[in-house]
Amino acid sequence: MGKRDNRVAYMNPIAMARSRGPIQSSGPTIQDYLNRPRPTWEEVKEQLEKKKKGSKALAEFEEKMNENWKKELEKHREKLLSGSESSSKKRQRKKKEKKKSGRYSSSSSSDSSSSSEDSEDEDKKQGKRRKKKKNRSHKSSESSMSETESDSKDSLKKKKKSKDATEKEKDIKGLSKKRKMYPEDKPVSSESLSESDYIEEIRAKKKKSSEEREKATEKTKKKKKHKKHSKKKKKKAASSSPDSP
Numbered sequence: 001m002g003k004r005d006n007r008v009a010y011m012n013p014i015a016m017a018r019s020r021g022p023i024q025s026s027g028p029t030i031q032d033y034l035n036r037p038r039p040t041w042e043e044v045k046e047q048l049e050k051k052k053k054g055s056k057a058l059a060e061f062e063e064k065m066n067e068n069w070k071k072e073l074e075k076h077r078e079k080l081l082s083g084s085e086s087s088s089k090k091r092q093r094k095k096k097e098k099k100k101s102g103r104y105s106s107s108s109s110s111d112s113s114s115s116s117e118d119s120e121d122e123d124k125k126q127g128k129r130r131k132k133k134k135n136r137s138h139k140s141s142e143s144s145m146s147e148t149e150s151d152s153k154d155s156l157k158k159k160k161k162s163k164d165a166t167e168k169e170k171d172i173k174g175l176s177k178k179r180k181m182y183p184e185d186k187p188v189s190s191e192s193l194s195e196s197d198y199i200e201e202i203r204a205k206k207k208k209s210s211e212e213r214e215k216a217t218e219k220t221k222k223k224k225k226h227k228k229h230s231k232k233k234k235k236k237a238a239s240s241s242p243d244s245p
Contacts, residue, residue, distance in 0.1 A: 171199050 039047075053059075 168199075171202070174202075
């Protein structure tokens with residue numbers, strides 16, 4: 001059996017197009033585009049100038065806005081000027097009226113001034129009364145605080161005095177007991193000396209006795225240390241003696 005023939009005939013596209021003939025054009029050709037009507041250089045300049053100037057409607061609107069703004073500014077200035085002139089005129093009128101009233105009604109002015117002075121005096125008196133009340137309340141609060149502080153100080157002083165008194169009583173009792181127990185230690189000048197001096201002497205004796213006790217304890221500690229050290233030396237000597245021969 002032979003192989004199947006899968007070959008396809010080659011068709012030249014250019015030859016096919018030529019055989020078909022000329023194609024009917026549906027739109028404008030390239031020649032039509034090149035032959036289109038074009039504006040001259042003068043017309044282009046005119047268009048550019050119009051773009052630079054802008055639209056006429058916008059320019060007219062800006063001119064109207066400027067005119068309206070100018071009118072508003074003028075009105076505002078006129079109002080300010082008229083207000084300043086009216087205020088100056090009012091001040092002049094008031095001055096003239098005051099002068100006229102001072103000429104024709106001196107008595108009425110004196111009465112009004114006296115009444116105004118009386119009202120001012122009353123206001124001052126009321127203000128002074130209020131200040132006095134405030135000062136009194138402040139002073140009362142300060143006095144109460146000072147009283148409480150003084151009471152606390154007095155109580156502390158009393159406590160200190162009571163402590164000192166109890167300590168003195170204890171010292172006196174201890175002295176009386178010591179005098180009874182050891183009458184020989186009583187000094188000859190104890191009658192002439194006061195109790196306070198006698199108490200000071202006893203305190204000094206107590207200090208001396210405490211120092212002596214401390215010294216004795218230190219000596220005992222040193223002795224104990226010396227004994228321990230001597231025992232260690234003996235042990236070392238005993239351990240070294242059999243090794244030497």
